Amino acid sequence: MDERFRVTYQIVAPDREQARQRALGIALEQTVEIPLEVVPEGFVQETILGRLEELSPLSDDRFSATISYSPASVGTELSQLLNVMFGNSSIQQGIRVTGFSPSPAITRLFPGPRFGISGIRRLTGRARGGLVCPVIKPQGQTTDVLADLCHDMALAGADIVKEDHGLANQQTAPVRTRIPALVAATARANARRRANGDTTRALYFPTLCAHAEQFFDLAFFAREAGADGVLIMPGLYGFDTINRLARHPDFNLPIMAHPANLGAWVLSPDHGYSHAMMFGTLMRLAGADISIFPNVGGRFGFSADQCRSIASACTCPDGIGKPILPSPGGGMTLERIPELRAMYGSDSAYLMGGSLLDQGKNLGRAITDMRTALD
Amino acid sequence: MDERFRVTYQIVAPDREQARQRALGIALEQTVEIPLEVVPEGFVQETILGRLEELSPLSDDRFSATISYSPASVGTELSQLLNVMFGNSSIQQGIRVTGFSPSPAITRLFPGPRFGISGIRRLTGRARGGLVCPVIKPQGQTTDVLADLCHDMALAGADIVKEDHGLANQQTAPVRTRIPALVAATARANARRRANGDTTRALYFPTLCAHAEQFFDLAFFAREAGADGVLIMPGLYGFDTINRLARHPDFNLPIMAHPANLGAWVLSPDHGYSHAMMFGTLMRLAGADISIFPNVGGRFGFSADQCRSIASACTCPDGIGKPILPSPGGGMTLERIPELRAMYGSDSAYLMGGSLLDQGKNLGRAITDMRTALD
CATH class of the missing domain: 3.30.70.150 (RuBisCO large subunit, N-terminal domain)
Structure with a gap:
């Protein structure tokens, strides 16, 4: 052999x-x-x-x-x-x-992701259709404000409520206070969804940000506190942090990878990694279950072909381990959903960031509209 | 303020x-x-x-x-x-x-490096002149072979004997067997240097390679085993691993940073970091005492100006914390030493890699020739 x-x-x-x-x-x-x-x-x-x-x-x-x-x-x-x-x-x-x-x-x-698409769907209860993933931000707000936002997003029907990768460990909302508060907010929203007969639930993914030698402690803190998954930036913490958590028998939570600090690897056609390698193959190799990348037509300039190549590397059956969810972010307006559905299909986690906060008090409505457009 | x-x-x-x-x-x-x-x-x-x-x-x-x-x-x-x-x-x-x-x-x-140039000079006993830093390689050899190489390099007058960044934790020379063996080899060589009246000594820097959550354990293992410093790749383990070890009161060993997996950050004139930022400023910010980078005229294509900008960012008095040693590697032949001395000055750690192994049994002679050329 x-x-x-x-x-x-x-x-x-x-x-x-x-x-x-x-x-x-x-x-x-x-x-x-x-x-x-x-x-x-x-x-x-x-x-x-x-x-x-x-x-x-x-x-x-x-x-x-x-x-x-x-x-x-x-x-x-x-x-x-x-x-x-x-x-x-x-x-x-x-x-x-x-x-x-x-x-x-x-x-x-390196057998790859622990959950993959099917595992994430099992956790959310959403058997089919694109996942709606609003982002909790911005940094600088208090834990209470962020918890309210998290609650409203979860209640409106979000599949995954994820923290912005910039919510680190600032004094305004220290991570070890913030995570339990947002777990509680998500639980309250999920209880109301259940009471309303909803068979799906929102998952809450905090971003992990810690001193290097305390990273695993924080991951397990999030787990003990009741987080449903975690967001990790391999560009800052290394791909092996994802791998080791994905492999850890006691961790057993899905992992969403964020592209921060990975940009230079893909921006040149002559060096670095291809888009599909970086945001598809390497993420599956490390064991991420969801791979965030900049969507075409947003503010990052990835082409439709590049985005398609990423999505294909995430979902193709002959890749490493289980297929994972591509998670395009940026430029996620309601008008573009038909185009994006055609492009990414239903096995995709659609991030809703700034465009969502634009809605102010209509945030819940924006999320339900997104859900409808995806279904 | x-x-x-x-x-x-x-x-x-x-x-x-x-x-x-x-x-x-x-x-x-x-x-x-x-x-x-x-x-x-x-x-x-x-x-x-x-x-x-x-x-x-x-x-x-x-x-x-x-x-x-x-x-x-x-x-x-x-x-x-x-x-x-x-x-x-x-x-x-x-x-x-x-x-x-x-x-x-x-x-x-982030006050910067703990040792800096003066700290490294104190540890080696070499008050002035460029430092000679041969590299132990290649991977795939047994611990005994690597230890002999380490001994011969140290005995010949090396200031720092560093492991190749590719000596990870392969079965041929597992890291926790290799480090104590190479510490012992260095000690034997230093004892003979002392007996010969040499007031300088060789420092041995193993490369740190571990599963993410075991990285700090390995760093302290190296310390307890008697290593004089460590080599870290921030491109694979994150800049914060350097920072946290540099700041750790009980670690207290100098840190050499290796550029592996950082390439894409500097290769384009339009994006990423400037060479001086990546291999100078960020290394001082993290707390590295020595910053390795590809030398002009070697196989990596950095220009003389780019190399000069790196060296300047490493040594300038108005940078972050203490000035650190630039460590050019690649293309380090005896003939080029006058040119490189003119370029980098004496506060520089000159890596000798493949060109040194080329010398075979004359390895010791090549190191003493290098020493003479630098003085």
Whole structure:
């Protein structure tokens, strides 16, 4: 059984031979990081050293190179897998990661999301249709104001009420006061929904923000307090924080990944990761159940094709582990719902942020309108 | 006293008015993340909302915008400071962070490196001259082989023997076996140096690689085992891991930062962070004592100006906290030392990697030659 995993890179080069040289350079850089002449014979040369498996032209000056690596380079840590995938080569111009095929050895280490789309649907009770996910913000408001907002959003029929990623641990609403208060607000709203015969319920996802060594404590605090899931920013806390919580037998809550501080990875067509890799493949690899990304037509400039590629990488059945919910955010107006439904389908978590607060006292109405438009 | 801190962005825009609109957009995006019309009055509008302080043209289509933020947006966490600085705006095209001025409130939270240049010199006993830093590699070799290499490098006069960032926790040399073995190897070499009348000593820096929630355990394991410092990759483990170890009263070891997985942040002139911000300012802010970056003329394509800007941001007296050692790596041949000395000066930690292993049995000689060339 071939246990080597494969990473595909788009390489900018003027011709095939130079593309080949660059690809062989990546195979060295990502493993031994020394010139070929001094790579020790035996295990290091035969197994550790990256191996160019395939090279094909994409255009006049772009080539696709697939390099295989041994799981022996990785050990057991996701951070080291990412390090082998792209650590040093990420600093070179004209190299972009466009594909990843885990081997069985890698899949055993990183089986992917715990909940996935079906798990999230089970928790919300919403068997079909897009999920409505309003965002609690802005920062600088008191816990009471945020709790009221959370309650009203949950009551109006939200599927997931998520905190803005900017609600960190500010004095105005300290995280360990805020989470229990918003759990209680969500519970009150869900009780009224149940009393009204609603078979679905709102899930509340606080954002996790903590000193590095206290991150897991906070995650378990949120769990004990009754949060239904958590929001994590891998761009600030590392992809392995998602992975370790997704794998932890006692944590057992869904994880929503936020794209903050990941921007530079996708903005250039020549380097970084492809949109599908960053917001689809890597999120499933880490174990996120929902992947937030900037929607086309919002203020971030992702194209429709890029957004479609993300959604497809999130939901495709042959990806890593369970399919997950793409969660487009930005530009989420009622008028655009038909277009967005056509684009993302029903297995999608639609974020409603600023456009929702615009509604002021009609916030509840905006959420029910959104629900209707999605159904 | 003005407690607002300031971030300077280079903005791509066709004219001043559109640059101003984009800058006001950043001020919203990085704080309240809602349209101006719905920002709550009072504290949120007056204090939390980012404030455009200065806008000036850089060229026909580039402007420099300085925005101030309240420390009330940050709370106490470095991750949240980075989130306010650039979290969401990092996903927009044509915005690049080029400057950061902490306010006294921020400096109290993040006072910078614990050791800095003078602290590292005290530990090595080398009062002046560039530091020689050979790299132990490649991965895939046994602990014994790596320990021998470490010993020979230390004996030959290295100031810091650092592990390659790719020596993670592979089965061939598990990290908790490797660190004590390499500590012992370094100690043997230092004993012989002392016996020979050498007043300097080699420091051994293992690379820290662990599951996210075990990272601090491993750092303290390395400390207890006798490591002299540690190598950390903020691109994989987050800048706050450096900050929290630098601030920890019981840790008290110098920290070397490695640029793996940070590449995409600097490769475009239009987005991400400037080279000086990423490898100078942010490293000092986090508390790294040594900042590794790709040297001009190596295999990474950084320009001489970019490298100079990094070195200057590392060493300038008006930066955050103590000046730190820039540590150029790549293309470190004996012939280039005069050029590199002229460029980086003596307060620099020169990495010797692949070119050193090229020397095979003459490794010791290569290190002493490097020492002579630097002095």
